[in-house]
Amino acid sequence: MSKVLLQRLLFLSAAILFPLLAAWLYSPGIEGPRLLDDRSSLGALNRSVADLSTAIDYTLADRSGPLGRPVSVASFALEKLLLDRGAAGHKQVNIVLHLVNGGLVIWLLVLLLSRAGYERCRWTPLLCGTAWLLSPLYVSTVLYSVQRMAMLACFFMLLVLIQYLYLRRYWPGPLRWRAGMLMAGIVLTFLAGLFAKENAVVVLPILVLLEVLLLECRDAEGKRIPWLVSASRIGLAALVLGSLLVLSVLWLVPEWLPAPVDRPFTLQQRALTETRILWDYLGQLARPDVSRMGLYHDDWELSTGFLRPISTLWAVLAWCLLGLVSLVLLRWRQGRYLVFAAAFFLLGHSVESTILPLELYFEHRNYFPGIGLFLGIALLLSMAGRKWPGTLPPLQAWLAVWVVLLSLKTSSQVQIWSNVHLLRLNHLAGHPESARANLDMASELASFGELDAALKYSRKAYELNPLEHPGDRDLRSMVLACMAQQPMPDEGGLFLESPLGLLFRSVPTAEMLISRVIRGNCESIPAEQVSSLFQNRLRTMLDGRALPAEGYAALAILENHLENYELALAYTEAYLDQSPRSVKGLLMKLQFTSLLQMPVERELVMQKLLDMRSQGLLSYTERETLALYTQ
């Protein structure tokens, strides 16, 4: 066997073995729990999807993000139809998707390095791609079912980039049909990415920079393509001007931007804080500190000015320095490649880690941008290997050691994510000042009957979250008592701290309480007691908007359970008062007016629903429900 053949075989074996290793490493994570948004986004999956019609209905009904993310939701619906393994199935699919993404990352790195002139050092992109695949920072993406949205968006963005790099091999050129196919593929995968999760849009500026910095708008013979140069310049100018515009508005006329709702920060503060968070992400990718990793980072200290905390200043200065170094590096071709890697990371974060009023810190936001770091490392190693021949093998050996260390950390992180209790306790261990981690601990303790300790953590969570409504804390106390199978704590004191006008704000907590009460999972707190408590408290709050709309809906469901249809109808009216075109509310009203034999009101609401049906505003399930009444 020739040496070349042996080397190829070895490379191929490693390319197969590494993803298998990742699959083995991630496999315990299949046993992990559903979390946070899994419940709100996927909770209805089991109830709603039974066949293709309901699957389509479910897919189109999702309201996550401005575009509804139908591609991602469809993947869950399809999975339900084909696999139907619940949370375990979600995680299995996510793991497979992660392996596929890992393969695509390796492929992309091979292509990029090859275009950068390093086609011979294939082990470097393989190892860097494997480092991405085995990075512990991505455990909270892969094993958090609903983050399939981010993973699918990444999958399509990678396909866009890979196809573009192939397209630029053939185009401009004589093989037009192949170029046409690739172009169509790029458009389709880009759209699919966009409908998987909206931040797939970042692939567009990355394509511009790829053309400007790496491909240099040249054809296969090395000649510049004039129209591509012009197009790239326009794209680049739009990118720079857009960034400058955003920065100017942010710092000069921040009042033009909408104030974040339900967030403890202004957009300026968010932008400043993100300068530190981005460095932290880089640190967590390069030298992970798994003890801090997890879902909850609501204890992250907010930057309220350049000097508060002082690390903000260092972070901003470091980014400025990086910008200056990048400007210098632009003079050399090799330098431009490195600038592209840095820009990949920053542009990848441009949607979620800049001025949109989203939460400050989430690890899954690095799923796509992180590739920039691994690309940068691959480029640096390849450059070093070319400048100092003989250093590439030891550098690759060091890289392999790094991959092993990453895999060990990821492995421990997967273990933590494979057990709901362990995950909750670990969150608190890593983030003792996180309100959410304290809430999880409260639930954990309550589920084992330790109500006093649970209430202690619940109170701490309330103290840590300045935006929490006191009524929500009290509502939570009831849920915790319910979970602990203990009587309602201090019933007389509940909701007394609620400000005038709003009894509580957290609808999910109210729904959880009522759902438990109705399902009989709350033997210590009878449904009648909950009903009378809300009746009493709401009586003192005469305003029909003393609860959020869905809060009234939840109470109406409780009263329906208790067969207090008049009260249920009153709550439904209050619900419809706030959401007059809610199909759910109208269907509830139809139900109660039917039960209370109120033909006039029933007819009115029926007519309204029929009108909405004819306008195509009802989902499949809603149409089915309405049909029960029309028959």
Added chain:
Amino acid sequence: MVKLTLEIDKKLLTILGFLLLLTLIIYLPALSGPLVFDDHPALTTNPAVQIGGTIFDEWRTAALSSESGPLRRPISMATFAANHAAAGGFKLEQLKAVNLFIHLLCGAVLFQLSHFILAALGYNLKSGRAVALGAAAIWLLHPLHVTTVLYTVQRMAQLSTLAVLVGLMLFSRYRLRWLERGPATGELPAAALWLSLITYIGVYCKENVALLLWLIPVLEITVFRGRWRGVSQPRLQIISWVAALTPLVLVGALFLFSYDFLVSSYAERNFTLEQRLLSQSRILWQYLSWLVLPDVGSMGFLHDDLILSRSLFSPLTTALAIISWLMILVAAWAARERSPLLLLGLLVFIVGHSIESGFLALEMVYEHRNYLPSIGVCLGLSALLYWLGDQAKVLSSNVPLLIFVLSLAGLTALRVQPWTSELALSTAMVDNHPESARSHYNLAYAITRALQHEGSSDIRAETREELETMAEEHFREYAVLESSPSGLINLYVFASRQKQDYPERLLDKLPQSIEGHRLQASDFNVTILLFECLQRKECSLPGERVEAVFDLMLRQNPNSVTLLVQKYRSLKLNDEPAARLLYILDRARQLQPGNYSVNGFYLQELAEQAKLAQAFEMLVDWLRIDVKRRDLARIKRTLAFDTISAE
């Protein structure tokens, strides 16, 4: 005269292969030998390393499961885990076969390293090959290394030696190239990267791979001598000297600025820092004499019969040893041009011993400590014997070398024999060291184990009685020689198990023994034996007496977590109030918040007392403290809530 080249022809390979085969044959009978001493805490009583291997994270926790060294030697532990996973348990033959394989591999690398060194020193083809082979043969077949190869847990020392040998070989290979033509572009950073990688990986086998960074300048000073691109480079010589002297300066600074810390680390030893350093000067001579003139009768596993050096002149040999070390070093330096291998051998020997035979509060003597330091001596010895043969001009220059190697092979074959069974090994230890308390203890223990063994029912009553008497005698000998609580408690446990009618009387002297003795690891560990005896109801000591024993020991060593844990376990047998039990464990947790056993018992206690909220909070603390996540598997098992909720 033909100069030594770097090529290795078939003939040379055949001889090397034969040498490796001979080593293999000599060691083969002992592959089924027993596990001893530290093998048990590291392997047989360490559940974390006993893995099936199907879950990725098992490998991580197994690798981190050792208590040895500051870095916990994860790579070595991973190899043990691999042994377990491959065989579905710890199979003695497999464990020792891996050790033997590493030994052979080290021998082969040593041959290659010697080959490079001799080429750099300008040896001719014939003598260079003979000396390189001789060095490898002496090292491979030396009886002093039996206790490293067959003592399973010393795979750690073997792997670290292998890493150092590979590092030195790599350095020599690069340096040979640079001697005449200098480095090609990128060769210098490539060499630095490889050597740093080997050091990094090596220290996770055993920390003394760090010595590679000291041995490289030693090699530069003694062998390559600053020669670069065909000329002598004074700047390189200066750099080498600075690199060689830096560790000495660092140690000096440590003594200057952290002397109290160094002294305090000797709290659990029955010797002081000064006594250790003085004694080591004699011990190093002992090691050297074992290497040059192997006396298998004085070799052994345990050397606690060693007479401590309490001052320069007590015993007098201490001063003589120090003076003679200085003299031999000066002589070797003076003769460095004519006999560079003498200086190399001595410096490698001393530097190689600098960690384990220096100021660290480790036990006094262990033969495995010579595994790495002996490489230089073996090379020097081989060169000396070849030179003698060459000078004598009788038959062949190789004759003295061959005779020495064959003698070593014979001695090693003899030394390997007792390693076939625990009883034979313990008997040999007592025969070689009748004044060693621990050897007596081991023999007594080996006999009791043999009596409890499955097939022991076939032993005739008379023989059984004889063996029991023998065991008791050795336990008594141990108690007399050791004059420690450990001796008395061991004897008490043995007598209780044999249902003798006097056992409690044995403990009458315990208070004096505890008060007049600096408690050591063996004293703490014997409390585990006492607990087990009480638990099995073989010992019938009243609760108050048990508590009194622990209180006495704790008064002297209030910070011993082992004592606190065993006190807790013993009191729990007597159904002491839960609050008291938790108090003891609380104290232990304050001392060592991340202690695996303490946390386990604490958690169990909380669960039994239905203090679930406290249990959860304790688990959060445990997760916070366990930064490396060593105990993650255990914590996860605890949180498999089917069990805890049932409790």
